[in-house]
Amino acid sequence: MGLIRRIVSLGKLAQPQPSLDPAREIRPDLSSGSLVLRHVDAGSCNGCEIELSACFSPIYDLESFGVSLTASPRHADGLVVTGVVTRNMQKPLMDAYIATPGPKAVVALGDCAINCNGLREGYGVTGAVADHLDVDLEIPGCPPEPAEIVAALRRVSKR
Amino acid sequence: MTEWDYSPTVGINVKRESVTVEPEGLPRAVSQQLEKGARLALASAIDDADQIRLVYAFVSPNPDLRTEISVNLPSNDPVITSLAPLSFPASRFEREFHDLFGVKIANHPMPRRLVRHGHWLPTWYPMRHNAGVAKFSLEDDPGYPFVPVKGTGIYEIPVGPIHAGLIEPGHFRFYAVGETVVKLKIRLWFLHKGLEKLFEGMEPTAGVALSEKISGDSSIGHSLAYVLAVEEALGVTVNPDVALARAMLLELERLYNHVADVGAMANDVGYSVANSHALALREELLRINRGITGNRLLRGAIKIGGISLIGDLKLDQLRNIAESFQELAEIIVGNPMVHERFSHTATLLRADALLLGALGPVARSVGIATDARIAHPFVGLPIEAALEASGDVMARFSLRVKEFQASAKLLGEFGSILSERALPNGTLVAARQDSPRRQGFGLVEGWRGTIANRVELDDSGHLSRVKVVDPSWFNWPALPLAMAETIVPDFPLANKSFNLSYSGNDL
Ligand code: SF4
Numbered sequence: 001m002g003l004i005r006r007i008v009s010l011g012k013l014a015q016p017q018p019s020l021d022p023a024r025e026i027r028p029d030l031s032s033g034s035l036v037l038r039h040v041d042a043g044s045c046n047g048c049e050i051e052l053s054a055c056f057s058p059i060y061d062l063e064s065f066g067v068s069l070t071a072s073p074r075h076a077d078g079l080v081v082t083g084v085v086t087r088n089m090q091k092p093l094m095d096a097y098i099a100t101p102g103p104k105a106v107v108a109l110g111d112c113a114i115n116c117n118g119l120r121e122g123y124g125v126t127g128a129v130a131d132h133l134d135v136d137l138e139i140p141g142c143p144p145e146p147a148e149i150v151a152a153l154r155r156v157s158k159r
Numbered sequence: 160m161t162e163w164d165y166s167p168t169v170g171i172n173v174k175r176e177s178v179t180v181e182p183e184g185l186p187r188a189v190s191q192q193l194e195k196g197a198r199l200a201l202a203s204a205i206d207d208a209d210q211i212r213l214v215y216a217f218v219s220p221n222p223d224l225r226t227e228i229s230v231n232l233p234s235n236d237p238v239i240t241s242l243a244p245l246s247f248p249a250s251r252f253e254r255e256f257h258d259l260f261g262v263k264i265a266n267h268p269m270p271r272r273l274v275r276h277g278h279w280l281p282t283w284y285p286m287r288h289n290a291g292v293a294k295f296s297l298e299d300d301p302g303y304p305f306v307p308v309k310g311t312g313i314y315e316i317p318v319g320p321i322h323a324g325l326i327e328p329g330h331f332r333f334y335a336v337g338e339t340v341v342k343l344k345i346r347l348w349f350l351h352k353g354l355e356k357l358f359e360g361m362e363p364t365a366g367v368a369l370s371e372k373i374s375g376d377s378s379i380g381h382s383l384a385y386v387l388a389v390e391e392a393l394g395v396t397v398n399p400d401v402a403l404a405r406a407m408l409l410e411l412e413r414l415y416n417h418v419a420d421v422g423a424m425a426n427d428v429g430y431s432v433a434n435s436h437a438l439a440l441r442e443e444l445l446r447i448n449r450g451i452t453g454n455r456l457l458r459g460a461i462k463i464g465g466i467s468l469i470g471d472l473k474l475d476q477l478r479n480i481a482e483s484f485q486e487l488a489e490i491i492v493g494n495p496m497v498h499e500r501f502s503h504t505a506t507l508l509r510a511d512a513l514l515l516g517a518l519g520p521v522a523r524s525v526g527i528a529t530d531a532r533i534a535h536p537f538v539g540l541p542i543e544a545a546l547e548a549s550g551d552v553m554a555r556f557s558l559r560v561k562e563f564q565a566s567a568k569l570l571g572e573f574g575s576i577l578s579e580r581a582l583p584n585g586t587l588v589a590a591r592q593d594s595p596r597r598q599g600f601g602l603v604e605g606w607r608g609t610i611a612n613r614v615e616l617d618d619s620g621h622l623s624r625v626k627v628v629d630p631s632w633f634n635w636p637a638l639p640l641a642m643a644e645t646i647v648p649d650f651p652l653a654n655k656s657f658n659l660s661y662s663g664n665d666l
Binding site: 003038052086092119 | 276278279285290293295297300320323324325326327328348349350351352354356357368369372373374375376378419432433435438439441442445455456458486487490660661662
């Protein structure tokens with residue numbers, strides 16, 4: 001079977017997502033309808049990355065809610081940070097933050113990014129994201145499931 | 160359904176030996192092991208207060224033999240002579256001994272720092288018990304002493320630690336002429352958290368959740384290696400059904416990761432629609448994981464002495480996924496552009512892979528039949544190592560397709576064990592005071608290759624040392640070799656075809 005036939009036979013895979021409650025929207029100063037994020041793994045186990053990438057699968061189709069990832073922080077509206085902040089990633093994280101033009105949002109994705117998730121005492125760990133940057137949005141879970149990530153990021157993309 | 164007797168007890172056929180040698184006798188003891196064909200699977204330093212103990216764990220298959228060679232060094236002046244002339248992996252473990260424990264390595268051919276980053280104070284050895292508070296100074300980072308590559312037309316491309324995509328951090332420095340890479344230097348350990356030290360002082364049961372965070376995509380692989388090591392240290396044997404169920408979870412982990420890699424490789428040659436299809440299949444697999452264990456990454460299932468499951472594996476659903484995956488894989492390689500980009504790209508030579516001690520799909524795609532499920536089984540299953548020979552991206556792609564199908568077949572035959580509700584749910588053994596060994600060693604064939612974990616318990620039954628070795632630790636040095644003569648734009652593809660762990664390497 002060729003690709004075209006496969007696409008036709010599978011049909012639309014995107015799963016309907018609940019409608020967005022405008023009362024939960026945040027950061028009204030950021031543009032409405034789109035949110036371009038630079039992802040920074042500051043000390044993750046790579047578990048949060050699996051679920052973040054799942055958000056961009058055809059099932060969750062996060063891009064249809066205006067959220068996309070970009071390679072350069074200079075093109076970004078903000079950072080989505082995963083993991084604890086290690087000593088060795090502290091400077092690269094801050095560099096990426098400084099390179100992102102304001103106004104900008106910071107999203108802490110996963111329990112490690114929010115509260116270190118039991119790793120705070122590691123000698124290579126400086127703390128959670130909020131110990132370094134003002135965090136606008138926390139998405140809890142180890143890792144958070146894609147539907148939770150989609151719902152949370154839509155509060156910032158407002159779409 | 161094939162009838163198969165799986166052997167009943169964890170480690171029943173394992174032979175263990177351990178010897179302590181004088182530092183002068185170490186090279187001889189090590190070369191004896193290597194001459195016998197044993198592989199250095201792990202080397203661990205242990206701070207015993209009055210001495211620094213180095214343990215080298217050699218393993219060989221058939222019979223499953225695990226030999227530990229120990230040397231004791233005075234803690235005030237620990238020095239050994241480098242084993243670099245004998246073993247490349249040993250020479251890297253030595254650099255780790257130096258950076259984390261302050262062991263001096265005499266005659267090391269490459270005595271540069273490995274784990275330590277420039278802003279750690281050079282005389283602060285964090286794994287020593289008396290290391291005290293972390294000593295770092297961001298202002299004084301001298302940068303890494305990259306060996307400059309000089310010549311007409313050679314230029315340098317520094318990349319990372321933060322990369323363009325959704326991946327883990329590391330620094331790559333390419334030296335290129337035109338588009339062709341002359342040399343690639345990889346600097347890692349950006350994710351170094353000090354995980355091994357976090358285990359120290361913990362109850363063994365608490366260590367399971369920590370081991371799941373070593374590398375999230377290998378939550379089963381790492382927690383299982385840890386649990387096997389703890390069970391050996393506690394003298395616990397598990398019910399054979401538990402061992403079989405654990406093996407099945409390991410195969411589920413292989414499935415969702417291999418499907419993701421197959422899609423990502425297609426994506427890196429611009430075939431993103433194929434990646435979307437792969438991601439859709441992965442999503443189905445992650446949901447199956449959730450149905451069985453309550454967690455999409457299969458976390459929380461592995462317990463010391465048991466296993467914890469909440470749902471069944473639907474075999475017909477799995478069969479459909481396997482068929483759909485096969486169709487997708489054929490669509491991907493059937494595309495002439497993909498075929499062209501995959502073939503003869505980033506070829507790893509078999510001789511290099513052998514020298515580096517490469518593991519997992521990276522080794523099997525140059526025809527090296529390494530597989531802990533065969534060499535060091537904790538449950539006997541009818542497994543044959545899938546092999547490819549050409550060592551290029553195409554080989555690593557085709558190998559994953561084969562391994563996916565082999566795992567799906569195994570799950571088809573034995574996966575119904577996951578529906579067995581009477582499996583023991585991790586009851587930790589009481590009489591740990593009289594546990595015979597207080598040391599244990601676990602080997603597990605994760606989807607990236609053989610994961611090793613070595614555990615020591617103190618007199619009160621708490622963890623006193625845990626050493627983790629992800630297969631990526633062995634495989635990372637292979638990537639620059641495969642990149643020689645490859646063009647810079649093919650690096651993302653080459654890197655994806657290896658798909659090594661940063662988190663599992665950096666710890
Ligand atoms: S929150 Fe969980 S999944 Fe995410 S990085 Fe931390 S340990 Fe990994």
